[in-house]
Amino acid sequence: MDLTKARQQAEALLKALTREAYLCGAGLKPESERAAIYDRFAELTSLTVFRDLQARAAMASPPEQRLLAALLEWLGAVLVEQAAASLLDRVETQEAQARVRVDGEEMTFRQAEIRLEQSPEPQTRRALQAARLEVIAACNPLRRDAVERMHETAWRLGFPHYRALAERLSGLDLTGLEAEGRRFLRETEDMYLDLLRWYLRRALRVHPKEAASHDLAHLFRAPDEDAHFPPGDLVLSAHRCLERMRLDPTGQGRITLDLEPRPTKSPRAFCAPLDVPREVVLVVAPRGGREDYTAFFHELGHALHFAHTDPELPFELRYLGDQGVTETHAFLLGSLIGNSQWLKYFLKVDQPESSARLAAFHRLYLARRQAAKLGYELVLHGAESLQGLEEVYAGALAGAVRVEWPATLYLADVDPWFYTARYLRAWWFEAQLEQYLVERYDEEWYRNDRTGGFLKELWHRGQSRSLEELGSELGLEALTPDQLIRDLTARLS
Template structure:
């Protein structure tokens, strides 16, 4: 195939993304049985070819484009990471098929592999949870063979592409200094250690009767089930409460005809809320089949944050800023809404919860646990992606996670518990950025920023940039020097000291 020029590559990014999102939407919304992403990837395989990467890299060496060169960097990241994905595509399919088709034998019952987390969350008996978990690990060990081959392939390819290793590839392409982020996270872990041990230990004793050092990772989802809170988060009020929240910041949901809410009940629709930005900003779909409960509210508000971010992105921006760029940015807006249903004032004023204190504590301990979990993952994944993987990495995984979380982990999750391309860092940066955006909103508009129309204007301005600016650049536009963990930690420390 003849070499394409940069204009053709750029032109295809939007159609590729739109077709892929439409396919995801159709499948997860229960409108279509099969998922045919392979055909879409095949149609656009030229985007992820060595040829395209060469074209982009030589454009980067030429004179810088007149406005800014961010789009060129985002394009290079997208095509190169896509190139790595294509190289491991068969192994990804093999792993996904294994997860979808294998089942676990426990106490004479056959349970689908993917259903185990649901079982674990709802199983009150620790011993039964242990048996479920151990039965699952038999299958995990089988799956690990494929996952190991997949990671090793990505590692080898990184060197072929001219990077030191996979960590260097991700760090260079995404422009994120993982070492510096790790240092911030080490500080976060130190600073919150005593608070975490006290609060998480208390929560485990109260909800499972197991002390933190004796608890296993499989006890945690049950400990955070929190079903007594569900009655305050009514299914029928979910979407209305979200719209009321938008109204509070001066945004009339009816005027956003580009954001489609799909609430229809379909037998094959996924129960979890999701956002499909099919064409940014003209066709953004927010999909939900409400079941009620606090988790449902958290998930819908999270996806709603994504939907309004994409839906308010400026139309005239190049596709790279509407679809690509730093995902910490869209995740931070998702978190901003995600955590409103655990904000004491919001719970009282918007949801009408009379005594929110216990629920607020519960969600803050949950947030702190997740922060420490992702920080521990970052520390581990840096080691994993910096070297050739040997059998000792199983122990490295266990030690990193246990050091940060203080409950027990299996070494067998050393590959299953890893997302591609350091997505853990995107979440960590998003948590930090969310803390800073919220602090800026509170500074400008007071603690009840969510009932101030000016807050909506402030957010619309930030949303309009899409993902043109990285998280580090975006904080500068709201008065900070850099990404700073302080606002994020102050919220947790204050909330838990009351």
């Protein structure tokens, strides 16, 4: 296939898949039909085109090689997912349409997660979790078949396993990253355990030996803090903050907010870059309180990045490349909800210390969870068989977060193409970038009108730089968890 045509078709396919994911995730479409979309692009999604791109990338000059490498990685991920698309469609459709009954009340599967987080009673949380896990378990045979198809596709593409395919095409040292993740777990273990025990006993009245993942979901929902995070100030506080930095919170009218509650809307907030930079949708299923703010600001970071991307950049540098870059921008804005001075100034919280401390603990929990997930996913996607991986998964997650963790999630709690690695890298880089902003624009960089110009310059580049390249340009240290550890220690000690 002609390279120009391949790029045009790749952009069209990605846009179609993104729109489908948006409609299904936002609860606007009852059935997922990704397989049908892939069928329309059969000429692009072929082994022949993949091999041709491999050959072209091997011989290309550096500027063109960057574009081809990004396109090749994306096509490799597409071929793997396409092989399982019909199965994944069935999973998403079944879960979107599933209903559960708990204590005589019926609700959708997706509503049950929100209800679980809101419930103050441990036994109710456990019942809601059990109902959710039944739905997930019913879909696990489909997920298992999907993973096996993905692994078979990696082998057909000439790689010993999915892990090797992803590592080779992405250029990421997943093994080295996992080792750094284990170091992060070791060095934050004592701090995490002390805080976990304190929060379980004081905030939840749950004995540490009896605590489970659903209890932590309620802890981080923090309903006692709802008065600090009124729904009416959610968008307004973001606008006030961004305008102080001389930033347009609407991304020049390119960002659409979807904040409406819907029974089948995904409880997981997301940003849908439908046409970068012209059309971006930010989707949040409102549940109230701090979690709405954290989710909204995180996704707003993505949305602003995409909406400010240079429209003249090639497709590969607007959409593809190092996804840790856009996650960094998301984490940076999301971190404001854990900043005590930001809470005082923009939300008028008189004593924000406890809220900021809980946010920092949540950040520590999430980073530890991602570190454990990466280790598990390396096993999952390098294994010859899926036998016994439920126990491997549950052991890895429980070992990191130190509460009971459901083995049923061993395939549902897996992001495609080792996206967990992107999250980890972004956690680490965001801590470095925030420290850079503090040193350059002072502690309250989010109120400095010069900060906006700097951020717009970063956003304008789209995905044209890796985290390592951005770090080098800014004079930052090597990409490790060290700054994140220092930051968390300072906030939580």
